[in-house]
Amino acid sequence: MRRGKTYYRINAFVAKSLGISRRKADSLLKTQPWRVRVNGHKFDGNLSLRIDPNKDEVLLDGNRLFLPTSRFIMLNKPRGYVTSVSDPYNKTVMDLLPKSLRSLKPIGRLDRNTRGLLLLTDDGRIIHPLLHPKYKIEKEYIVKVDGKLTDMELDRIRKGGIVVENKPSLPCQARLIKVGIEESEVRLTMVEGKKRQIRKMFAFIGHPVRDLIRIRFGPIKLGKLPEGKYRHLTKKEKEKLYSLVGIPLCSDT
Secondary structure: OOOOOOOEEHHHHHHHHHOOOHHHHHHHHHHOHHHEEEOOEEOOOOOOOEEOOOOOOEEEOOEEOOOOOOOEEEEEEOOOOEOOOOOOOOOEHHHHOOHHHOOOEEOOOOOOOOEEEEEEEOOHHHHHHHHOHHHOOOEEEEEEEEOOOOHHHHHHHHOOOOEEOOEEOOOOEEEEEEEOOOEEEEEEEEOOOOOOHHHHHHHHOOOOEEEEEEEEEOOEEOOOOOOOOEEEOOHHHHHHHHHHOOOOOOOOO
């Protein structure tokens, strides 16, 4: 398989397209192959046949099959919500969405008291790659911390090496925006995202986090989206995300 291409065995393609189980798709293809045509030819019964959804035409009873359109939204998460599909004890980000979007899965997590940009999708192909450190996808934050933060103290975070979850943090970009006696503000850009990592790093240098908001995930910016609201990503925005990890965006998406 070439990099940047996603192929499906024909049984998996038919199952996803029709919203049926793989077993039912196998049965259809084995017992009624005459109903299926691939690129103008009768299906020969080969269940290992690979389908490129962007190029190959698969017809069932004369009707072309397509993979379900993937949905991708951006939510401006407020404080007080946990990033979980369900939680019996806390409000979750799903409570901010209409029922029609509650089947989407969050890409990564923002902790309960962290605000800002959270991406959700129903395309399972892309969730893990977008979070994998090998792709070095930047996440940008505005961090407000206690006390008067010096550039020398901030340098300890920039250089990395602060132990979080038994591993040293990676180097990152950090710029002081505002320095006050009681509070300082930092623009932080990093490519990793361990649990409560930013809070732990600033606590380590003696400046606990007061407020934390994510304003960018890769090429996607929070912009002026109101807190607690969501919007669907544009096709161009989705294309940028998929290209980051070498996954093709299906032609019907």
